[in-house]
Amino acid sequence: MKKSKILSDAKSIGMLTNQSAYGWKGDYHFRIIQKEYGLKKLFLPEHGLFAELQDQVSGSGLIYDLGETEVLNLYGDNEESLAPAEEVLSDLDTLIVDIRDVGARYYTFLTTALYAMQAADRLSKKGKSKPRILVSNAKNPAGSKVEGSPLQKKFSSFVGVEGTLHRHGLSAAGLLEYYKDKFKLDLELYRLDLYSKRSSEFLWVPPSPNIPAQTTCYVYTGLCLLEGTNLSEGRGTTRPFETFGAPYINDLDRSLLEKLQEKQKGIFRLRPLKFIPTFHKHAGKVCGGYQILLDKPKKFHSLLFGLLLLRTLKEFYPNQFEFLQGPYEFRSDLPAIQLLVGDQFLLDYLDGKRSYSEIQDYLEDTEKKWKKITKNYD
Structure with a gap:
């Protein structure tokens, strides 16, 4: 690929990225930018540059030798660390966001990008110099399928931006363009063509330590809810989110298995198993549980x-x-379960106050509305 025309006039570049931005010219994208255009500042999301840190682990002690490029961590020991300070952005004319999202609102990378955009917007409102935002054309690995309901304001947090569906169905650029318009951010935002239109699961680079395969993205929206429970979501196994359970679950109970599979017959199956997490919940203990296998990934409602x-x-x-x-x-x-579910109607279902058919109809309606709202974004 030739040098990008949109970057040709950049004099002071910052970049929010990690190891998932890989493959352009056969290297990590931050290295290409650093070599060909100069990279003044590198911003790191949760999990670090090489996805070496587990969930909710501070990266404040990370040290990388990137020469003259300043490395700034955006997942530290407190909430203030999640957004760059305005003055950190004021000397940049360009901020590149090149990072893989997995299609779910809980996944924190694009929330980090939004926080950076909001910091740049505050500079603009103060009449100060702000960077333009360039977002790579990375596809949504979970596809365009949408699931869920808009997050209610009282549940908004780092794992949920107000109004966003559980599974948004947009590319990273599409979602950030939506955020720019929704929150009325005074920014220039452009797409940066770094990825081939062809994609393959065999070229998958894990964006974080517990998304080992592209198939994980298809189940993550529903199985991430386990983070709010005492169930193991499979951290400490080789297939997190696709494997789950707990020491108290009887994986041989056919009535339980049938109950879990009855609503989406022929779309997925559960393979009963036992596993021992090497870390995280129930580390070193034998858990009964399941591996979820998708027969029809595009029809599965996670x-x-x-x-x-x-x-x-x-x-x-x-x-x-x-x-x-x-x-x-x-x-x-x-x-945590309230922050993740983010909708009182759905929380009422978990409390036994609503039926499965009620939430199914409710989600069908909210998903249709989201598609209309986001039809000009992709």
């Missing part, structure tokens, strides 16, 4: 399955299943 899974296990194991309490992604006033 969020509906995740909600059904939690309610069913709550009913089967009332004395053992628990929703976790305590701080989660810098908020301590609400439990």
